[in-house]
Amino acid sequence: MRNLQSSQLTVGVLNNTLTEATALMKKLDTPKASLAKIELLVFLAALLLTCLTIWGSSRRRHIHPVLNNVLWAAYTLSSYLITYTIGLMTESSFRNDLFPVWAVFLLIFFSSSDSFSAYSLEDNEQWKNYAWQYLITNFALATLLVVYASPSPMFTGVVYLLMIVQVKVSERATSLRMASGYGLQSTTKLIADYMSSEHLLPNEPDPNQSDPNMTNPMRGYKYVVIGEEERRLGWNPYKWREEQAQARVEELTRRKPLEITDEVITVEKVWACKGSLLSSTGGDQDGKLKDICLSFSLYKLLSLRFGGYSLPKEAHEKTWKLIQHGLLANENGLERAFRVVELELSFLFDLFYTNYPVIFYPGRRKRKLMVFYFLVIGSLSIILFCFTWHYLKKPLDVVQLATPGGLNIDILVTTVSLVVFLCLEFAQLHFMNISDWAKVSLLCQYVRETSWHGNERIEKKIGRICRKSREPWERKLGQYSLLKSHGYAPSWWLSNGFTATYIDPPRDGQQQSEPIELSSVVKKAVLDSLILNHEELKNGKASLTQNNGVQLLWACGLKTQTRVIFAWHIATSICEHEVDIPTSIGEDEEKIARSNFVIATNLSKYLAYLAAFSPKLLPDHPFDAECAFNQIIFDTRDLLKGGRVINQGARLGHELLQPKGEEGGSELIWKVLADFWAEPMAYVAPSDDIKTHAEHLAKGGEFVTRGRWPLMATLGDPSQS
Numbered sequence: 071m072r073n074l075q076s077s078q079l080t081v082g083v084l085n086n087t088l089t090e091a092t093a094l095m096k097k098l099d100t101p102k103a104s105l106a107k108i109e110l111l112v113f114l115a116a117l118l119l120t121c122l123t124i125w126g127s128s129r130r131r132h133i134h135p136v137l138n139n140v141l142w143a144a145y146t147l148s149s150y151l152i153t154y155t156i157g158l159m160t161e162s163s164f165r166n167d168l169f170p171v172w173a174v175f176l177l178i179f180f181s182s183s184d185s186f187s188a189y190s191l192e193d194n195e196q197w198k199n200y201a202w203q204y205l206i207t208n209f210a211l212a213t214l215l216v217v218y219a220s221p222s223p224m225f226t227g228v229v230y231l232l233m234i235v236q237v238k239v240s241e242r243a244t245s246l247r248m249a250s251g252y253g254l255q256s257t258t259k260l261i262a263d264y265m266s267s268e269h270l271l272p273n274e275p276d277p278n279q280s281d282p283n284m285t286n287p288m289r290g291y292k293y294v295v296i297g298e299e300e301r302r303l304g305w306n307p308y309k310w311r312e313e314q315a316q317a318r319v320e321e322l323t324r325r326k327p328l329e330i331t332d333e334v335i336t337v338e339k340v341w342a343c344k345g346s347l348l349s350s351t352g353g354d355q356d357g358k359l360k361d362i363c364l365s366f367s368l369y370k371l372l373s374l375r376f377g378g379y380s381l382p383k384e385a386h387e388k389t390w391k392l393i394q395h396g397l398l399a400n401e402n403g404l405e406r407a408f409r410v411v412e413l414e415l416s417f418l419f420d421l422f423y424t425n426y427p428v429i430f431y432p433g434r435r436k437r438k439l440m441v442f443y444f445l446v447i448g449s450l451s452i453i454l455f456c457f458t459w460h461y462l463k464k465p466l467d468v469v470q471l472a473t474p475g476g477l478n479i480d481i482l483v484t485t486v487s488l489v490v491f492l493c494l495e496f497a498q499l500h501f502m503n504i505s506d507w508a509k510v511s512l513l514c515q516y517v518r519e520t521s522w523h524g525n526e527r528i529e530k531k532i533g534r535i536c537r538k539s540r541e542p543w544e545r546k547l548g549q550y551s552l553l554k555s556h557g558y559a560p561s562w563w564l565s566n567g568f569t570a571t572y573i574d575p576p577r578d579g580q581q582q583s584e585p586i587e588l589s590s591v592v593k594k595a596v597l598d599s600l601i602l603n604h605e606e607l608k609n610g611k612a613s614l615t616q617n618n619g620v621q622l623l624w625a626c627g628l629k630t631q632t633r634v635i636f637a638w639h640i641a642t643s644i645c646e647h648e649v650d651i652p653t654s655i656g657e658d659e660e661k662i663a664r665s666n667f668v669i670a671t672n673l674s675k676y677l678a679y680l681a682a683f684s685p686k687l688l689p690d691h692p693f694d695a696e697c698a699f700n701q702i703i704f705d706t707r708d709l710l711k712g713g714r715v716i717n718q719g720a721r722l723g724h725e726l727l728q729p730k731g732e733e734g735g736s737e738l739i740w741k742v743l744a745d746f747w748a749e750p751m752a753y754v755a756p757s758d759d760i761k762t763h764a765e766h767l768a769k770g771g772e773f774v775t776r777g778r779w780p781l782m783a784t785l786g787d788p789s790q791s
Contacts, residue, residue, distance in 0.1 A: 109483045172484070185424050187423060245425045258374050266381060288396065293370075297331075408593055552702070
């Protein structure tokens with residue numbers, strides 16, 4: 071009897087729950103509820119577009135997983151949000167004359183922001199999918215326009231705005247195609263052909279040299295900055311189809327090599343410019359303005375690798391001379407080299423993940439400004455019309471949302487969405503005008519227009535724009551300590567069979583230490599090692615031989631590079647706790663010892679961080695590297711229970727500590743370790759794995775991506791010729 075009563079009670083509770091759920095569903099199925107849902111989705115679209123615009127380019131300046139996840143979510147939700155919301159509008163059982171306005175705004179979101187055209191390299195290869203989504207969305211928009219067609223001023227403004235928005239959508243489609251494999255093959259072909267024989271061009275005296283008593287350090291470097299775009303092989307997105315076909319036939323049948331005309335600006339021309347703005351004794355004493363053009367030229371050389379083109383050995387040797395006798399010729403050569411490389415990679419980032427290469431295509435920038443003005447006029451017209459109807463108390467439709475005080479929520483959502491859009495457009499215009507692409511365009515135009523030389527107003531304006539800059543990348547080093555993090559165990563809710571389907575779960579021992587600032591002594595050590603050993607890169611053997619450490623070479627020949635890294639990492643950790651920096655030596659010697667200590671410990675933990683978190687950047691097979699890391703974690707946990715460390719690291723640490731008691735032994739230990747760790751930094755990241763490095767650019771990049779790789783891949787790697 072008691073069980074029967076319990077069953078009846080359970081059935082009663084279920085019936086009440088179902089009744090309440092049914093009543094709730096009926097409430098949510100009303101026209102006003104559906105309208106509220108649509109307005110909420112439109113507002114969400116405005117919020118997501120704001121995130122992409124404001125933080126789109128910031129992801130390369132901040133290596134933060136939360137920021138990357140937020141941007142990924144905003145980018146991924148866009149297509150589903152647009153399709154679903156427009157579907158609700160077309161299938162609704164009621165009318166609202168603001169539906170076409172909201173649909174156009176969603177199409178604006180579909181075009182994305184100028185600073186965020188793609189999240190990953192794979193998105194660029196899916197440019198056809200984007201085109202099909204755009205086509206399907208247009209069908210839905212056409213349906214709405216037919217249903218709501220009327221002679222009202224607002225409808226006219228919607229159609230006007232829709233026609234302008236098509237240009238924004240086409241910008242993103244063109245950006246995706248240009249950054250795809252096929253697009254890069256087409257757009258880099260002309261530069262590839264030119265650079266394959268550039269080293270054979272005659273090195274004639276430059277009649278434009280501003281000071282005949284000074285030698286142009288870039289004389290003979292006819293590396294193209296801008297001017298070749300109109301002669302590129304293949305499609306041109308801004309010509310009619312017939313012109314494209316005719317131009318392609320002419321190029322394929324009787325294509326002529328690129329000639330350095332007055333319209334083509336080269337690095338040599340930039341350095342030979344007579345204008346005071348670019349003079350080394352005038353407005354560019356630190357060389358930063360000319361280096362902007364140099365970075366853009368080197369970016370074009372780096373993009374050849376992504377187009378599948380290579381250069382002859384002679385071209386690589388010439389670029390290595392540019393490093394040694396150009397970038398590193400002065401006292402500030404170290405900072406200058408890294409500044410040029412970082413800016414070069416920022417251009418590469420923009421190529422893959424923004425609309426800037428399309429916006430700054432010849433003639434395109436003026437068109438961009440025209441579209442901006444038309445969008446502003448159209449948006450303001452619609453906002454004015456909405457407020458006019460509101461204050462005249464003329465309802466836009468029977469079904470609408472309003473507050474008890476009479477505030478029309480429909481008009482509020484429309485106004486807020488369009489105001490947000492206008493603010494973002496103004497922000498994007500500002501970002502465009504101060505971008506590095508704008509700086510290159512202005513500087514090259516200054517070189518070309520001799521009438522600008524001596525014009526103080528123009529020179530001050532260009533100088534003011536080009537001097538404004540932010541650090542293009544976050545200058546930090548990731549850190550990982552095996553001895554501190556080996557006991558880390560991720561929480562169950564982050565690492566289980568269910569979450570593994572959606573995210574990469576953290577592994578045992580995979581706990582990152584706090585990142586540190588990238589110091590100048592670390593950069594100098596890596597660059598010195600790179601220049602010294604660029605012809606034959608090794609994983610530390612050269613430095614050990616130079617420091618009479620032949621007895622330590624066994625630790626460089628372990629089964630995988632991951633094991634080599636962790637063996638030396640453990641040994642360095644032992645020395646960090648056992649070997650103090652001597653203070654009884656001279657001031658200069660102590661400074662050198664402290665620098666070596668910083669180099670050794672920072673790079674030791676950074677390479678261990680790469681092995682733990684970014685195994686794809688190591689020469690080992692990624693899965694082998696992961697397996698090696700997992701095994702090292704298990705071995706460390708087992709061995710440390712008895713007060714010991716991993717045998718290989720312990721043996722190496724013991725051998726390194728042997729000269730500790732000798733005179734100058736502590737200094738020698740840190741010199742050996744500093745020289746050793748600088749060499750693997752120039753070795754571990756293979757420059758031929760261009761895709762992995764480009765993928766890391768979207769996440770803020772790594773020091774190994776921003777330092778060694780572009781120097782080897784762009785400025786020349788004779789070992790790979």
